[in-house]
Amino acid sequence: MIQLTEITRIFHMGDQAVHALNEINLSIKSGEYVSIMGPSGSGKSTLLNIIGLLDKPDSGHYELDGKIVTDLSETEQAQIRREKIGFVFQTFHLVPRLTAAENIELPLILSGLAPKERHTRVNEALLAFELQDRAQHRPSELSGGQRQRVAIARATIMRPTAILADEPTGNLDHQIGAEVMTLLENHHKTGTTLIVVTHDRELGARAHRQIAMRDGKIMIDQANDTI
Amino acid sequence: MTLSDTLHLSFKAIMSYRIRSILIVFAMALGVAAVIVLTALGDGARRYVVNQFSSIGTNLLVVMPGRAETSGSFPGMVLGQTPRDLTLKDAQLIGQLPQVKRYAPLNVGVAELSAANRLRDVTVLGSNANILPIRHMKLAQGSFLTQGSGHSAQIVLGAKLAQEFFPRTNAIGQRIRLGENRFLVSGVLVPQGESMGFNTDEVVIIPIDYAQSLFNTTSLFRILVEAKSHNQIQSTKQAILNSLKQSHDGEEDNTVITQDAVLATFEKILHALTLSVAGIAAISLIVAGILIMNVMLVAVNQRTTEIGLLKAIGANTTDIRRLFFMEALWLSLAGAIIGFLLGQFGSLLIRLIYPQLPAWAPIWASLAGVVVALITGILASLLPASRAAKLDPVTALSKK
């Protein structure tokens, strides 16, 4: 359960203040599938970063699973990111010198899981995302779709309660993008909350709930009746 | 994140930036090796000098004419005063002191040594039989100038001279001419080589009164004295000075130096030299530390998005700081170990090339080299590591 109340985020560019988020109120229940759309600069990424505890609002409350997380210490926020949230980025953000398997393993390492357990979990993930024969390849040896599959495997390996994807198909061609969306949706079907920022109307329409933003405000927030 | 995972991940990072890592490790290793090799050289030199100086005698005191002035003038050059010469009588007085085990008067000069068809200038020592034990010299064959046998014209040859003048025959019992006088070779010294810039293999020793008439003098160059024990060196020195003062009408116109004091001075000077050389070498470690800091700062900059990603997937500031800290630690640890081995190897090489020089790095120097390397590495990593930890994840992730 994600509960945002009057969330405002202001960036200062010189003496100009940009309201990236302007008193946002938003509530997302556990297990929802939400797409966020809107023109570039409308505050989509900023919203996702605040939900993912990567960024702090300048004012407002953020309640996650019944707990106010806005004022938690950096270490506590890191722990929530580690255990409850999985990020997927447009540019994949894989560590270039690590293999696919090692990239997937990273969150498990950060959580201090024993190597043996890690190994089983990584192998399961490699299997689930059809990456077995790419396990020992470095990101530079993988296609865009494969890289994003590694990134999704990494985002889901900790079994988070929410997956936040910021234009996950932005760097992929249409068909591969649709496949990646399907992978995310499959994971959503196991009960995970899925929030996807996208430019692609067609992909956005696949979500059960669609949010449209403009100038730091939510303009439209509607359930998708067609599903 | 567990410690072993932190170690493992940072080690992996080092291995994947290989050239960078090799350069840093090399710089660090050179610094550590320099500290070790240079202190090995310095301490080797110290030990060499001490050994050499100890080898010339035990509990040795040297009496010389003239007073060593602290005002900076030359011994005995005090205004309107000519120093009184040391004489054989002085030597005998000294010999009667209870603290003195033995004494040897000494005259030194150069004379022409000739036999058969050979001829050369040699250094002549005039003394008595005590010169041998006092100066730690030994006879290879024959006998030394028998004590008190001032009238038998005996001569003892250095090993090399004996070989030169009598290559085929036994030198003992042969006649040889020194200046205008004829001598009978009574003994040959054991070859000793050079010690303290003086080669006993190329000297001859004759009785002191022959030497004095050869050089036409009644004064002595030095009196060598051996104290009965190490504890008595100071009291012996005092007794000698008192005794000479009395016989010289109350004038303190002699100087006694003790082997002990000279040795201590040598040790002090050479130890200070070793320390300063080690200090200079340690500067190269600081330079290596600055290099590590610089390279780590560049690494943080290059890996900004990676740091942002690590934060996004749940790494906290401590994790990030430790990762970069460990990277620097690995680098300086490798540098320290390799440098230590290089340094020991370098010292070994020096010992092989100059066997006389006991070039062993003292343990404190090896330890200091390694520890300073580690500390510099750690200090150098603090700034880059904390800069990495403080990076804002959103900005870090959006960096191109």
Ligand SMILES: Nc1ncnc2c1ncn2[C@@H]1O[C@H](COP(=O)(O)OP(=O)(O)O)[C@@H](O)[C@H]1O
């Ligand atoms: N770090 C930042 N510094 C200054 N302005 C920023 C920063 N991040 C975002 N902004 C501004 O905030 C607004 C919203 O940005 P963003 O959330 O990235 O939009 P979107 O993801 O919808 O394209 C934009 O005007 C952008 O220029």
Ligand SMILES: [Mg+2]
């Ligand atoms: Mg964006």
